[in-house]
């Protein structure tokens with residue numbers, strides 16, 4: 001294999017990083033190592049650490065190397081889902097330790113923290129991380145981690161990654177950033193000072209709506225070892241076929257994200273001028289209240305658009321009338337999706353918190369895919385009142 005220069009552009013790294021032609025045949029694509037174990041030439045002397053596939057699998061290792069390059073990280077760590085990745089990080093901590101979490105985080109994360117991990121004696125505070133004072137107030141001597149998401153789902157709140165990273169460092173805690181909505185093509189949290197970046201690779205990284213997966217990027221080797229130890233001990237690893245599909249997905253991440261960015265902006269701008277819409281929330285609109293901060297830390301704005309139709313009836317009517325936008329949860333695939341967060345992804349969030357954040361039953365979320373933009377706009381047009 002010719003040596004890969006880490007300074008190559010994002011697209012070149014997407015296609016080549018982490019992968020080498022198969023040494024036995026020259027196959028250009030990393031094989032799916034569908035095996036549970038590896039034969040050891042001598043007792044307790046596995047080849048290159050390959051002793052059992054829960055610990056290490058070559059297809060997974062290729063994906064980890066590829067993803068690490070995209071996030072400009074030293075280490076990539078693959079999981080069976082985004083939630084398994086987040087759980088593994090929290091399980092590096094002990095009962096009595098404290099975690100600060102963005103209040104508008106992915107609903108499954110709130111459920112994991114409040115219904116599962118708090119039973120083990122870990123403590124959680126939920127705050128609006130747009131406000132640095134609120135984070136400062138929530139910090140305790142036993143705080144070990146700040147977990148943020150930016151942009152958030154579905155309100156597209158933005159937090160200041162560099163400022164929070166500095167605050168975390170000053171207070172001896174780690175910062176974990178859920179980068180699922182932006183993808184590493186649009187935002188690279190580790191370069192802004194975060195310690196851990198997490199993804200549901202189910203979404204943009206894989207991009208084809210055919211796997212569930214998670215990935216973590218970290219620079220600190222001790223932290224990477226601790227997380228790998230938890231993963232080996234708890235077992236949240238993907239099968240090699242899923243890792244292989246994700247690796248195929250990341251090869252086109254730069255091309256797909258470019259189109260998601262274009263289509264997302266075009267749809268948001270169209271909606272902003274439509275009289276049936278009360279509000280459009282999209283990080284790439286100058287009307288977003290945090291547009292200045294967004295331009296500082298994101299290079300593109302992705303394909304996620306939220307819109308307020310003002311009433312539950314209008315929202316439901318719209319969501320059930322589109323023809324190309326399919327009515328489904330999830331996001332980040334090549335195909336466009338539509339959903340009503342309050343009734344679907346965020347149904348388990350307490351109603352008063354939903355209300356406070358603006359996640360009403362009139363709010364619709366679009367995951368704008370990479371179809372032809374004229375077709376998408378026409379579809380929205382015919383479905384709106």
Ligand SMILES: *Cc1c(COP(=O)(O)O)cnc(C)c1O
Nearest residue numbers: 081082083106178180200202213
């Ligand atoms: C989907 C999602 C998750 C959870 O990931 P899974 O792969 O479904 O476990 C976490 N964070 C965000 C922002 C998500 O969209």
